[in-house]
Amino acid sequence: MNVDLFDFELPEHLIAQTPLMTRTDSRLLALNKRNGQLEHRRFTDVADYLNEGDVLVLNDTRVIPARLTGIKPDTGGKVELLLLKQLEGDRWETLAKPAKRFKAGSELWFGDDGSGKPLLRAIAEDEGDMGARTIRFEYEGIFQELLDRLGEMPLPPYIKERLEERERYQTVYAKHEGSAAAPTAGLHFTEAFLQQLVDKGVKLAFVTLHVGLGTFRPMSSETVEEHEMHSEYYELNAENARIINEAKANGGKVVAVGTTSSRTLETVAGRLEGKPIEACSGWTDIFIYPGYSFKLVDALITNFHLPKSTLVMLVSALAGRDTIMNAYNEAVREQYRFFSFGDAMIIY
Structure with a gap:
């Protein structure tokens, strides 16, 4: 069909x-x-x-506020992560955009704790098709509280207006x-x-x-x-x-x-x-x-x-x-x- x-x-x-x-x-x-x-x-x-x-x-x-925008600490380039599925612990299945900036082994930093260190760090472990990335988060504190603070609602790409x-x-x-x-x-x-x-x-x-x-x-x-x-x-x-x-x-x-x-x-x-x-x-x-x-x-x-x-x-x-x-x-x-x-x- x-x-x-x-x-x-x-x-x-x-x-x-x-x-x-x-x-x-x-x-x-x-x-x-x-x-x-x-x-x-x-x-x-x-x-x-x-x-x-x-x-x-x-x-x-x-x-969950599953859309996160992070910075590459080595280049300053921005990468958007969409959290799709929690695998176990702090490992997640995600989509990265642009994916070419976030290869296996690279890092993304989210937020700032006031001393120049990130509130949340993501390390790419595996690369999949069409931007799929398996990542591991590192952080101190409670993950859900950090996500509420740093994340945005994952509106579909055809919605261009900001959700108030x-x-x-x-x-x-x-x-x-x-x-x-x-x-x-x-x-x-x-x-x-x-x-x-x-x-x-x-x-x-x-x-x-x-x-x-x-x-x-x-x-x-x-x-x-x-x-x-x-x-x-x-x-x-x-x-x-x-x-x-x-x-x-x-x-x-x-x-x-x-x-x-x-x-x-x-x-x-x-x-x-x-x-x-x-x-x-x-x-x-x-x-x-x-x-x-x-x-x-x-x-x-x-x-x-x-x-x-x-x-x-x-x-x-x-x-x-x-x-x-x-x-x-x-x-x-x-x-x-x-x-x-x-x-x-x-x-x-």
Whole structure:
């Protein structure tokens, strides 16, 4: 299957650069996956597509200020590091830019302790493809405090505007630190709107998937089948597994908020081959594209994704490629806002 099948024309002015003042003010494109029918709604109209007994599954990962700009002590050259995955201790998988300035064995310094020494030092241990670097940090004190002080929120490269308020790139239910990007479908929810859904009888369940390298790497293969996903860490505890199982057993829909929640749920369901899901954790590199049969997810709340991305392929697996391409073309015609700070879509 050629990657170009998932391409579409997207005017640059439709890429949202800043979040809306109120999270729930986004527009909503509702897509019936069975007949392709489209409706133009507001985000709070999500409530109309959820019934008592349905379960809304949210990813409660929390984004770390994972973008660091350091100085090479020997040349004074600047290098940006994006922290992607903690390996063990103070070793991390990162992306370096420009990578040619940060070869194996070289150092980067971050901050100043007042005596000319850095607050944080990074040593490159290994070099990988496309700017990947395995690095080791050296420091005194508490790493998370240094990261909060020195790091910036890792906004995607298509967002050029500076984010004035860090928390607008976090969901209101973000809990477990570890992501290099926000699960952006969840950015539309407020605590009040979630409570409104609960009052209607909708159940809430949480999974954790720490978003990593796959979010920042474009597809380089010509065919879908050749692409390899990078693994990301996930967790599902026993209480949330019970909530999802009960909803499913009682005829409720499992509604994933975001592609990260979908991938987590499908990973867990795939491990158990039709049995009720149970608490588990691990690493997933699941790649969902047309031809995949969903085992657990019935409906999806998501944002609008990049052309030729693995995320467009995931939603195409749920609703069909032609149906999704038609919906995306309609979203462009109707001037929906795209990507991380953009509008939302429900596929039901």
